[in-house]
Amino acid sequence: MKFKLGDFVRFVDEKREGYVTKIIDTQTLGVTDEDGFEIPVAISNLTSVHGHGAAAEEVTAPKPIEVNIPLVSKIENGIYIAAATDNKVGNVVHFHLYNQSPNVLLVGLTTERKEKYAGTFHGVVEAYQSSLVYSASLADLDIWPQFTFQIIIFSKADVKPVDPLVIKKKFRAKDFSTEQKELPQLNNKGWLIRLDDLAPITIDAQKLKESFFKSADEKRTVAIPAKEIDLHIEKLRDDHHFLEPDEILQIQLNYFQNALDAAIVHHFDKMTFIHGTGNGTLRNKIHKLISKNPHIKTYMDAMKEKFGYGATEVVFK
Template identity: 30%
Template sequence: MNIGDKVRMLRAKEQGVVTRFLPGNQVEIEIEDGFRIPVLRSEIVVVSALESTRFQSAPGIEAQKSAKPEIISSAGIYLAFVPQNGPGNLKIVVAYLVNNTDWDLPFSIGEERENRYSGLYAEVLKARSFFKLGQPYALATFENWPTFLIQALWHRRGAASLREPLIRRLKCRTQSFQASSGPIPVLNQTGHVFQLDVEDVEEEKPVAKEAAKPLDATALRESLMGNTGKKELSAKEPAKLVRPSSIIDLHIDKLLPNGFGSRTNAELLEVQLQEFEKNLEKAIASGMDDITFIHGVGNGVLRNELHRRLGKYPGVAYFEDAQKEKFGYGATKVKIK
């Protein structure tokens, strides 16, 4: 289930579009009257795009026209950063503008440095597509990254009303960057992702130089680059990205020592996958050579899903079964680029 998917409630008649994920295994959906409501994931199902064609009326019988209007996904614009290895194993990220809505997006994107603006690109981003920014950004110079300014118009053929233009400034900060790791819609990769078209998005306003926080950025750079040398400490040390253990046990009783509660098998699998992706991202960002995940043998569902996702990670060189004499066939060793 992704942001922008059309969904139907199991215990009610409403349909809607997923606009964002909420804590407590809930999602926010926008129903047809424009209201956004929180719903448990277990209470909704994704509506297949083939449903309307598979269930048409039989020949000779006039198909009934739905009284409900077409559901249009109107939220899901992101600026995302995908980690990669640059020349000489330099840790870099590549930026993408992602459109996971049913609207076309004529846009421009530029950089602001010391209150000076520099335009980068002006294109039309089609619905359900992405645009890759040409220049990479090095994590070693994180504190010198610019403020990104994104301006866009909303266009959809036959739209019955105008929408306010989208104007967002985004300045990456240490804590928000660390907390933004997750799957990127449309792009189907994992990285650091910021949604731009929500009202509560943390927007960076132009500020004087005194308001900058270089200490936080330095801490992020050192943690991501794996520096373990002497560091300056302050009374309020920012949260640092700590290297994970080289062996991560994904058995569910280890992750949920207080019991499983009422979680379904699918929800328990999601807990394991989130722990896997969190530790893999930290291992890649902190420059580890390899990391091993203990998934057990079981029915092979967790192992197969880990291998499927590992095959798509740009920061993974290869993966293989870990030492059989130590783990049997229940662990996978991941070699990091």
């Protein structure tokens, strides 16, 4: 019988049940019981509780959390991971791909550990719904694999298709160090981590050039940005404490590039980006991008008496 991570199983030779939280080898699985202990068990000594057949239907053991999340106005549209602890086995975390958007997602999840890859989930996640994609034991957090999500975004509306997303995420202890919050429609607590703005933005120079010749009505589809853009991560994301430094930098650069492109489309004469001082990484990255942009005349430190060296003013041609 084939098992996968997150399956609820029963031991054949003793009265014990739990979730599959580790694939040790082709003959052995790690099963975490209700006391939170992960036990190596031979596959031949396990039977599926939620498989097909009468025996499985008679079992009243708790099922893995199934999420069907409708639109919740308090959560910004986007693609998230909802990490929920199991109601019975508190040491087990179930990961749900949470589609908080009006689009349909075609999703593939591949895990990688020590250059060994495993396809762990593929499927369709409808608008404002979610799917269980992975389960693991918190005790093994240090050896969890890296997650790679491949996502195709489909819309039934009259909109231009967007490029597929490839999002990499390595979960770390600090992702689960904050207090758990109530997750919408789950009747459970856990963590909500946004994924879709971790993907790098690819700038199409030709499309940007074409945007200059659009009509006024067409340009209204690109929101007019503020003249002063604050790139501090706490201004951009409420869940910034979940993020790694490289993820924070990518989000800031994406936000910068979107604002810069919008300013060019709307023929701004100048714009100020507040990046702070810190170790200078964000400032240097921004200056490098600015220096290569053909639509920028010059740039300089902005209002030193107000920002010190923590902001850059961009002057457009």
